[in-house]
Amino acid sequence: MFLDILDKFSPILSYLLIFSGILLFAIYLVKKNLLKGNKEKYNLISRNEKRVIWNSIILWLAALLIYPKKIIPDVVRLNYLLDFLIVLILALSIAYAVYYILKHYYPDYINRRLNRLRYKPRISPKTGRPMKLLTEEEEDVYLDEGMQAEEDVFSVDYDVWIDEDTGYTQIEKYSGKYAIKQCPKCNYQTFKIEKEELLIAPTVISSGELLKRYRCTYCDYTEKEIFNVVKLKEEK
Ligand SMILES: [Zn+2]
Numbered sequence: 211m212f213l214d215i216l217d218k219f220s221p222i223l224s225y226l227l228i229f230s231g232i233l234l235f236a237i238y239l240v241k242k243n244l245l246k247g248n249k250e251k252y253n254l255i256s257r258n259e260k261r262v263i264w265n266s267i268i269l270w271l272a273a274l275l276i277y278p279k280k281i282i283p284d285v286v287r288l289n290y291l292l293d294f295l296i297v298l299i300l301a302l303s304i305a306y307a308v309y310y311i312l313k314h315y316y317p318d319y320i321n322r323r324l325n326r327l328r329y330k331p332r333i334s335p336k337t338g339r340p341m342k343l344l345t346e347e348e349e350d351v352y353l354d355e356g357m358q359a360e361e362d363v364f365s366v367d368y369d370v371w372i373d374e375d376t377g378y379t380q381i382e383k384y385s386g387k388y389a390i391k392q393c394p395k396c397n398y399q400t401f402k403i404e405k406e407e408l409l410i411a412p413t414v415i416s417s418g419e420l421l422k423r424y425r426c427t428y429c430d431y432t433e434k435e436i437f438n439v440v441k442l443k444e445e446k
Contacts, residue, residue: 224277231269238262248327249382256324260312267308271301332380334373341371341380352379356398359428365390365399393426400428412439 331340349370360366364386371380391401404425412418418439
């Protein structure tokens with residue numbers, strides 16, 4: 211009974227999953243190509259591309275899993291369970307291979323593309339001519355104090371492009387080397403952990419408490435937050 215239903219609906223479900231995977235990827239490509247600005251493209255690629263690739267692969271592998279009949283030729287088909295196991299191993303191997311590529315090779319590839327987008331000369335809307343990217347030393351004049359404080363703690367990296375004919379500037383924001391929280395008061399990404407203090411040490415029977423003190427390197431606003439520390443594992 212159950213197998214009959216599976217037999218009947220698995221092809222439809224399988225094709226639906228394949229189609230969803232293609233659609234997901236296609237929407238991403240269309241979105242990327244519709245974006246005009248290099249910075250907008252940069253943001254989309256850095257935020258979404260890896261996730262879109264992974265999700266599409268998962269959808270295709272799910273399609274494989276629910277429709278093993280299509281993949282294993284009739285002559286060598288055994289039974290549902292064995293077919294499923296074979297396809298499961300196949301799907302897991304593909305998933306692992308994709309995961310490995312995304313983890314080890316993909317970052318270099320995406321960074322090269324992102325750098326190209328980031329450093330491609332911006333066109334001045336005033337004159338239509340290419341603008342010049344200022345160096346770290348030159349750009350400070352154009353950044354406010356909060357932005358400079360962000361650059362000092364490496365949470366944000368600003369690029370300042372200048373149109374040398376008209377003095378028109380364009381400032382672009384990129385994430386820096388370190389992930390630093392946004393200050394709740396001044397909103398700059400300068401809210402750093404100043405001190406960590408163990409209030410209650412964890413034991414094997416009870417969890418502990420850790421106090422984190424944050425201080426904004428720009429406006430000096432401070433805040434305390436208490437975190438739980440997990441129980442210690444009993445030694446055997
Ligand atoms: Zn602040």
